[in-house]
Amino acid sequence: MKFKDVSNVAMIGSGTMGAGMSWCFARSGYDVNLYDVSPQQLERACARLESIQKLFVEEGLISAEAGRAARKRITTVTRLEESLDGVQYVLEAVPERLSLKQELFVQFERCTPDDAILATNTSGLRITDIAAVCRHPERVGGMHWANPAEIVPLVEVIRGERTSDNTVDVIYRVTEKLGKAPVVVNRDIPGFVSNRLQYAVFREALHLVETGVVSAEDVDRTLKCGVGFRYPWLGPLETADLGGLDVFHGISQYLFKELSNMTTSPVFFDEVVREGKLGIKTGQGFYDYQGVSRDEVLHKRDLYFIRQLKLIHEIKAR
Ligand SMILES: NC(=O)c1ccc[n+]([C@@H]2O[C@H](COP(=O)([O-])OP(=O)(O)OC[C@H]3O[C@@H](n4cnc5c(N)ncnc54)[C@H](O)[C@@H]3O)[C@@H](O)[C@H]2O)c1
Numbered sequence: 001m002k003f004k005d006v007s008n009v010a011m012i013g014s015g016t017m018g019a020g021m022s023w024c025f026a027r028s029g030y031d032v033n034l035y036d037v038s039p040q041q042l043e044r045a046c047a048r049l050e051s052i053q054k055l056f057v058e059e060g061l062i063s064a065e066a067g068r069a070a071r072k073r074i075t076t077v078t079r080l081e082e083s084l085d086g087v088q089y090v091l092e093a094v095p096e097r098l099s100l101k102q103e104l105f106v107q108f109e110r111c112t113p114d115d116a117i118l119a120t121n122t123s124g125l126r127i128t129d130i131a132a133v134c135r136h137p138e139r140v141g142g143m144h145w146a147n148p149a150e151i152v153p154l155v156e157v158i159r160g161e162r163t164s165d166n167t168v169d170v171i172y173r174v175t176e177k178l179g180k181a182p183v184v185v186n187r188d189i190p191g192f193v194s195n196r197l198q199y200a201v202f203r204e205a206l207h208l209v210e211t212g213v214v215s216a217e218d219v220d221r222t223l224k225c226g227v228g229f230r231y232p233w234l235g236p237l238e239t240a241d242l243g244g245l246d247v248f249h250g251i252s253q254y255l256f257k258e259l260s261n262m263t264t265s266p267v268f269f270d271e272v273v274r275e276g277k278l279g280i281k282t283g284q285g286f287y288d289y290q291g292v293s294r295d296e297v298l299h300k301r302d303l304y305f306i307r308q309l310k311l312i313h314e315i316k317a318r
Helices: 016-027 039-058 064-072 080-084 098-111 127-131 165-177 194-210 216-230 236-243 245-258 267-274 294-317
Strands: 008-012 031-035 074-077 089-092 117-120 140-145 154-158 181-185
Touching: 008 016, 008 080, 016 031, 016 039, 016 064, 016 074, 016 140, 031 080, 039 064, 039 074, 039 294, 064 074, 080 098, 089 098, 098 117, 098 127, 117 165, 127 140, 140 165, 154 165, 165 181, 194 216, 194 267, 236 245
Parallel strands: 008 031, 008 089, 031 074, 089 117, 117 140, 154 181
Antiparallel strands: 140 154
Protein backbone atom coordinates (compact mmCIF):
# COMPACT_ATOMS: atom_id res chain seq x y z
CA MET A 1 0.00 0.00 0.00
CA LYS A 2 1.28 3.44 -0.91
CA PHE A 3 0.39 6.64 0.91
CA LYS A 4 -1.34 8.15 -2.11
CA ASP A 5 -3.65 5.11 -2.40
CA VAL A 6 -5.10 5.54 1.09
CA SER A 7 -8.60 7.03 1.01
CA ASN A 8 -10.80 4.77 3.14
CA VAL A 9 -10.08 4.15 6.80
CA ALA A 10 -11.60 1.80 9.37
CA MET A 11 -11.55 3.08 12.95
CA ILE A 12 -12.04 0.19 15.34
CA GLY A 13 -13.29 1.38 18.72
CA SER A 14 -15.23 4.62 19.19
CA GLY A 15 -14.34 5.52 22.78
CA THR A 16 -12.24 8.36 24.17
CA MET A 17 -9.71 8.12 21.36
CA GLY A 18 -11.68 6.66 18.44
CA ALA A 19 -14.11 9.55 18.02
CA GLY A 20 -11.45 12.30 18.03
CA MET A 21 -9.15 10.36 15.71
CA SER A 22 -12.04 9.74 13.28
CA TRP A 23 -12.70 13.47 13.20
CA CYS A 24 -9.06 14.18 12.25
CA PHE A 25 -9.14 11.67 9.37
CA ALA A 26 -12.49 12.94 8.08
CA ARG A 27 -11.40 16.57 8.35
CA SER A 28 -8.43 15.76 6.12
CA GLY A 29 -10.60 14.17 3.44
CA TYR A 30 -10.53 10.48 4.39
CA ASP A 31 -13.73 8.44 4.45
CA VAL A 32 -14.02 6.72 7.81
CA ASN A 33 -15.94 3.63 8.87
CA LEU A 34 -16.30 3.98 12.63
CA TYR A 35 -16.96 0.60 14.24
CA ASP A 36 -17.62 -0.34 17.85
CA VAL A 37 -18.81 -3.55 19.43
CA SER A 38 -21.28 -1.46 21.47
CA PRO A 39 -24.10 0.35 19.58
CA GLN A 40 -24.65 2.59 22.65
CA GLN A 41 -21.02 3.62 22.50
CA LEU A 42 -21.41 4.48 18.81
CA GLU A 43 -24.29 6.77 19.78
CA ARG A 44 -22.10 8.46 22.39
CA ALA A 45 -19.35 8.80 19.76
CA CYS A 46 -21.81 10.55 17.43
CA ALA A 47 -22.71 13.01 20.19
CA ARG A 48 -19.02 13.60 20.80
CA LEU A 49 -18.42 14.18 17.08
CA GLU A 50 -21.20 16.79 17.08
CA SER A 51 -19.54 18.64 19.96
CA ILE A 52 -16.07 18.46 18.36
CA GLN A 53 -17.54 19.82 15.13
CA LYS A 54 -19.27 22.64 17.02
CA LEU A 55 -16.10 23.56 18.94
CA PHE A 56 -13.93 23.54 15.81
CA VAL A 57 -16.39 25.80 13.97
CA GLU A 58 -16.82 28.15 16.97
CA GLU A 59 -13.06 28.44 17.37
CA GLY A 60 -12.55 29.12 13.66
CA LEU A 61 -10.49 25.99 13.03
CA ILE A 62 -12.84 24.93 10.25
CA SER A 63 -15.66 26.59 8.33
CA ALA A 64 -19.23 25.50 9.06
CA GLU A 65 -19.49 23.99 5.59
CA ALA A 66 -16.22 22.08 5.83
CA GLY A 67 -17.25 20.89 9.30
CA ARG A 68 -20.50 19.45 7.92
CA ALA A 69 -18.63 17.79 5.05
CA ALA A 70 -16.12 16.26 7.48
CA ARG A 71 -18.87 14.87 9.68
CA LYS A 72 -20.58 13.32 6.62
CA ARG A 73 -17.40 11.40 5.80
CA ILE A 74 -17.75 9.38 9.02
CA THR A 75 -20.12 6.42 8.81
CA THR A 76 -20.90 4.42 11.92
CA VAL A 77 -20.90 0.67 11.33
CA THR A 78 -22.12 -2.11 13.62
CA ARG A 79 -20.51 -5.09 11.84
CA LEU A 80 -16.74 -5.51 11.93
CA GLU A 81 -16.52 -7.16 8.49
CA GLU A 82 -18.44 -4.31 6.93
CA SER A 83 -16.20 -1.68 8.52
CA LEU A 84 -13.09 -3.40 7.10
CA ASP A 85 -14.41 -4.10 3.62
CA GLY A 86 -12.22 -2.44 0.97
CA VAL A 87 -10.37 -0.08 3.34
CA GLN A 88 -6.67 0.67 2.81
CA TYR A 89 -5.93 1.66 6.39
CA VAL A 90 -7.14 0.35 9.77
CA LEU A 91 -6.58 2.09 13.10
CA GLU A 92 -7.42 0.07 16.19
CA ALA A 93 -8.47 1.85 19.43
CA VAL A 94 -10.04 -0.79 21.66
CA PRO A 95 -9.18 -1.36 25.35
CA GLU A 96 -5.57 -2.06 26.23
CA ARG A 97 -5.65 -5.88 26.35
CA LEU A 98 -3.21 -7.85 24.23
CA SER A 99 -5.55 -10.81 23.61
CA LEU A 100 -8.38 -8.51 22.48
CA LYS A 101 -6.14 -6.61 20.11
CA GLN A 102 -4.64 -9.83 18.73
CA GLU A 103 -8.10 -11.28 18.06
CA LEU A 104 -9.00 -8.16 16.13
CA PHE A 105 -5.77 -8.10 14.12
CA VAL A 106 -6.50 -11.64 12.92
CA GLN A 107 -9.88 -10.34 11.68
CA PHE A 108 -8.24 -7.30 10.08
CA GLU A 109 -6.02 -9.57 8.00
CA ARG A 110 -8.97 -11.73 7.04
CA CYS A 111 -11.27 -8.89 5.98
CA THR A 112 -9.05 -6.21 4.44
CA PRO A 113 -7.17 -6.11 1.12
CA ASP A 114 -3.80 -7.91 1.31
CA ASP A 115 -1.73 -4.77 1.44
CA ALA A 116 -3.81 -2.65 3.85
CA ILE A 117 -1.90 -0.86 6.60
CA LEU A 118 -2.88 -2.11 10.08
CA ALA A 119 -2.13 0.41 12.82
CA THR A 120 -2.70 0.32 16.56
CA ASN A 121 -3.12 3.19 19.00
CA THR A 122 -1.85 1.07 21.89
CA SER A 123 -0.39 3.13 24.73
CA GLY A 124 2.13 0.57 25.83
CA LEU A 125 1.69 -2.93 24.46
CA ARG A 126 4.46 -4.05 22.15
CA ILE A 127 3.61 -3.65 18.47
CA THR A 128 5.66 -6.80 17.90
CA ASP A 129 3.40 -8.78 20.26
CA ILE A 130 0.20 -7.52 18.64
CA ALA A 131 1.59 -8.35 15.19
CA ALA A 132 2.78 -11.81 16.30
CA VAL A 133 -0.60 -13.34 15.34
CA CYS A 134 -0.50 -11.87 11.83
CA ARG A 135 0.60 -13.59 8.66
CA HIS A 136 2.03 -10.27 7.47
CA PRO A 137 3.43 -8.50 10.54
CA GLU A 138 5.34 -6.16 8.24
CA ARG A 139 2.19 -4.14 7.64
CA VAL A 140 1.45 -3.66 11.35
CA GLY A 141 2.72 -0.48 13.00
CA GLY A 142 2.02 1.81 15.94
CA MET A 143 0.15 5.08 15.54
CA HIS A 144 0.03 6.45 19.08
CA TRP A 145 -2.03 9.58 19.62
CA ALA A 146 -2.45 11.76 22.67
CA ASN A 147 -5.72 12.72 24.35
CA PRO A 148 -7.69 14.79 23.26
CA ALA A 149 -6.82 13.30 19.88
CA GLU A 150 -8.63 15.94 17.85
CA ILE A 151 -6.41 18.67 19.31
CA VAL A 152 -3.00 17.47 20.56
CA PRO A 153 -0.60 17.43 17.59
CA LEU A 154 1.78 14.59 18.55
CA VAL A 155 1.45 11.16 16.95
CA GLU A 156 4.16 8.57 17.61
CA VAL A 157 4.81 6.24 14.67
CA ILE A 158 6.18 3.04 16.17
CA ARG A 159 8.24 0.47 14.37
CA GLY A 160 7.66 -3.07 15.65
CA GLU A 161 10.44 -5.61 15.15
CA ARG A 162 8.90 -6.74 11.87
CA THR A 163 7.26 -3.52 10.67
CA SER A 164 8.37 -2.66 7.12
CA ASP A 165 9.85 0.68 6.08
CA ASN A 166 6.85 1.15 3.80
CA THR A 167 4.39 0.77 6.70
CA VAL A 168 6.30 3.33 8.77
CA ASP A 169 6.40 5.64 5.75
CA VAL A 170 2.64 5.39 5.09
CA ILE A 171 1.68 5.95 8.76
CA TYR A 172 4.09 8.90 8.90
CA ARG A 173 2.76 10.53 5.75
CA VAL A 174 -0.88 9.96 6.70
CA THR A 175 -0.09 11.62 10.05
CA GLU A 176 1.42 14.61 8.24
CA LYS A 177 -1.63 14.83 5.99
CA LEU A 178 -3.79 15.01 9.11
CA GLY A 179 -1.84 18.14 10.10
CA LYS A 180 -0.37 16.30 13.08
CA ALA A 181 3.25 16.14 14.28
CA PRO A 182 4.66 12.64 13.64
CA VAL A 183 7.67 11.26 15.51
CA VAL A 184 9.23 7.94 14.47
CA VAL A 185 9.97 5.64 17.41
CA ASN A 186 12.56 3.25 16.04
CA ARG A 187 12.41 0.65 18.80
CA ASP A 188 9.38 -1.05 20.27
CA ILE A 189 10.16 -0.09 23.87
CA PRO A 190 7.71 0.29 26.80
CA GLY A 191 6.20 3.77 26.96
CA PHE A 192 7.57 4.64 23.52
CA VAL A 193 8.93 8.21 23.87
CA SER A 194 6.10 10.44 25.10
CA ASN A 195 5.07 8.29 28.06
CA ARG A 196 8.68 7.78 29.10
CA LEU A 197 9.12 11.54 29.28
CA GLN A 198 5.72 12.05 30.95
CA TYR A 199 6.34 9.36 33.57
CA ALA A 200 9.88 10.52 34.30
CA VAL A 201 8.33 13.85 35.34
CA PHE A 202 5.41 12.12 37.12
CA ARG A 203 7.78 9.95 39.17
CA GLU A 204 9.82 12.94 40.29
CA ALA A 205 6.61 14.90 41.07
CA LEU A 206 5.32 12.04 43.27
CA HIS A 207 8.70 11.78 44.99
CA LEU A 208 8.81 15.51 45.77
CA VAL A 209 5.27 15.46 47.19
CA GLU A 210 5.87 12.25 49.17
CA THR A 211 9.01 13.63 50.81
CA GLY A 212 7.25 16.85 51.75
CA VAL A 213 9.45 19.09 49.62
CA VAL A 214 6.47 20.68 47.94
CA SER A 215 2.67 20.47 47.86
CA ALA A 216 0.75 18.90 44.95
CA GLU A 217 -0.50 22.37 43.97
CA ASP A 218 3.01 23.78 43.91
CA VAL A 219 4.53 20.91 41.97
CA ASP A 220 1.90 21.56 39.28
CA ARG A 221 2.52 25.30 39.46
CA THR A 222 6.27 24.78 39.06
CA LEU A 223 5.71 22.84 35.87
CA LYS A 224 3.04 25.10 34.41
CA CYS A 225 4.75 28.39 35.22
CA GLY A 226 8.39 27.40 34.78
CA VAL A 227 9.78 24.35 33.02
CA GLY A 228 6.50 23.49 31.26
CA PHE A 229 5.83 27.07 30.27
CA ARG A 230 8.68 26.74 27.76
CA TYR A 231 7.78 23.32 26.42
CA PRO A 232 5.35 24.24 23.61
CA TRP A 233 8.19 26.27 22.12
CA LEU A 234 11.42 24.69 23.31
CA GLY A 235 12.05 21.02 24.08
CA PRO A 236 14.49 20.01 26.82
CA LEU A 237 17.41 19.71 24.40
CA GLU A 238 16.71 23.06 22.75
CA THR A 239 16.46 24.58 26.23
CA ALA A 240 19.89 23.13 27.06
CA ASP A 241 21.36 24.51 23.85
CA LEU A 242 20.12 27.99 24.73
CA GLY A 243 21.26 27.70 28.35
CA GLY A 244 24.71 26.36 27.43
CA LEU A 245 25.62 22.67 27.36
CA ASP A 246 28.52 23.26 29.76
CA VAL A 247 26.02 24.54 32.33
CA PHE A 248 23.62 21.63 31.80
CA HIS A 249 26.50 19.16 31.85
CA GLY A 250 27.81 20.56 35.12
CA ILE A 251 24.40 20.39 36.81
CA SER A 252 23.86 16.83 35.51
CA GLN A 253 26.99 15.73 37.39
CA TYR A 254 25.57 16.46 40.84
CA LEU A 255 21.80 16.35 40.18
CA PHE A 256 21.20 13.11 38.27
CA LYS A 257 22.22 11.05 41.28
CA GLU A 258 19.73 12.94 43.47
CA LEU A 259 16.71 12.26 41.26
CA SER A 260 14.13 9.64 42.09
CA ASN A 261 14.94 6.21 40.71
CA MET A 262 12.05 4.37 42.38
CA THR A 263 10.85 1.36 40.44
CA THR A 264 7.40 1.05 42.06
CA SER A 265 4.81 3.68 42.93
CA PRO A 266 5.26 5.38 46.33
CA VAL A 267 3.16 4.14 49.26
CA PHE A 268 1.09 7.33 49.59
CA PHE A 269 0.07 7.04 45.95
CA ASP A 270 -0.91 3.36 46.41
CA GLU A 271 -3.06 4.38 49.37
CA VAL A 272 -4.82 7.21 47.56
CA VAL A 273 -5.77 4.79 44.76
CA ARG A 274 -6.81 2.06 47.23
CA GLU A 275 -9.12 4.56 48.95
CA GLY A 276 -10.88 5.13 45.60
CA LYS A 277 -9.58 8.67 45.18
CA LEU A 278 -9.12 8.37 41.44
CA GLY A 279 -9.26 12.01 40.42
CA ILE A 280 -12.11 13.91 38.87
CA LYS A 281 -14.14 10.80 38.06
CA THR A 282 -14.61 10.05 41.79
CA GLY A 283 -14.61 13.66 42.98
CA GLN A 284 -11.24 13.42 44.76
CA GLY A 285 -7.65 12.87 43.68
CA PHE A 286 -4.65 15.07 44.39
CA TYR A 287 -7.33 17.82 44.33
CA ASP A 288 -10.92 18.04 45.54
CA TYR A 289 -13.55 18.01 42.74
CA GLN A 290 -16.71 17.82 44.88
CA GLY A 291 -19.46 19.67 43.01
CA VAL A 292 -17.25 20.25 39.99
CA SER A 293 -18.65 19.25 36.58
CA ARG A 294 -16.29 16.93 34.72
CA ASP A 295 -17.73 18.02 31.37
CA GLU A 296 -17.08 21.66 32.19
CA VAL A 297 -13.49 20.95 33.22
CA LEU A 298 -12.85 18.98 30.03
CA HIS A 299 -14.48 21.68 27.90
CA LYS A 300 -12.28 24.34 29.48
CA ARG A 301 -9.22 22.13 28.94
CA ASP A 302 -10.11 21.69 25.27
CA LEU A 303 -10.57 25.44 24.87
CA TYR A 304 -7.13 26.15 26.39
CA PHE A 305 -5.53 23.54 24.16
CA ILE A 306 -7.24 24.81 21.01
CA ARG A 307 -6.18 28.37 21.72
CA GLN A 308 -2.62 27.26 22.35
CA LEU A 309 -2.69 25.34 19.07
CA LYS A 310 -3.98 28.39 17.23
CA LEU A 311 -1.27 30.55 18.78
CA ILE A 312 1.43 28.07 17.75
CA HIS A 313 0.08 27.98 14.16
CA GLU A 314 -0.19 31.76 14.06
CA ILE A 315 3.37 32.35 15.29
CA LYS A 316 4.85 29.66 13.03
CA ALA A 317 3.06 31.19 10.02
CA ARG A 318 4.71 34.60 10.59
N1 LIG B 1 -7.45 7.52 26.62
C1 LIG B 1 -6.22 7.95 26.38
O1 LIG B 1 -5.79 8.97 26.92
C2 LIG B 1 -5.34 7.21 25.41
C3 LIG B 1 -4.26 7.89 24.82
C4 LIG B 1 -3.46 7.23 23.88
C5 LIG B 1 -3.73 5.90 23.58
N2 LIG B 1 -4.79 5.26 24.18
C6 LIG B 1 -5.04 3.87 23.79
O2 LIG B 1 -6.11 3.83 22.86
C7 LIG B 1 -6.84 2.62 23.00
C8 LIG B 1 -8.29 2.96 23.27
O3 LIG B 1 -8.35 3.75 24.45
P1 LIG B 1 -9.64 4.62 24.82
O4 LIG B 1 -9.22 5.50 25.94
O5 LIG B 1 -10.26 5.19 23.59
O6 LIG B 1 -10.59 3.47 25.40
P2 LIG B 1 -12.17 3.51 25.63
O7 LIG B 1 -12.45 2.48 26.66
O8 LIG B 1 -12.66 4.89 25.83
O9 LIG B 1 -12.74 3.01 24.21
C9 LIG B 1 -12.55 1.71 23.74
C10 LIG B 1 -13.73 1.36 22.87
O10 LIG B 1 -13.50 0.07 22.31
C11 LIG B 1 -14.75 -0.58 22.26
N3 LIG B 1 -14.53 -2.01 22.14
C12 LIG B 1 -14.31 -2.94 23.10
N4 LIG B 1 -14.14 -4.15 22.55
C13 LIG B 1 -14.26 -3.98 21.21
C14 LIG B 1 -14.19 -4.86 20.09
N5 LIG B 1 -13.97 -6.16 20.23
N6 LIG B 1 -14.37 -4.33 18.86
C15 LIG B 1 -14.62 -2.99 18.69
N7 LIG B 1 -14.69 -2.15 19.70
C16 LIG B 1 -14.51 -2.61 20.94
C17 LIG B 1 -15.48 -0.17 23.53
O11 LIG B 1 -16.88 -0.34 23.39
C18 LIG B 1 -15.06 1.29 23.63
O12 LIG B 1 -15.99 2.14 22.99
C19 LIG B 1 -6.17 1.84 24.13
O13 LIG B 1 -5.24 0.96 23.58
C20 LIG B 1 -5.46 2.94 24.92
O14 LIG B 1 -4.36 2.45 25.64
C21 LIG B 1 -5.61 5.89 25.07
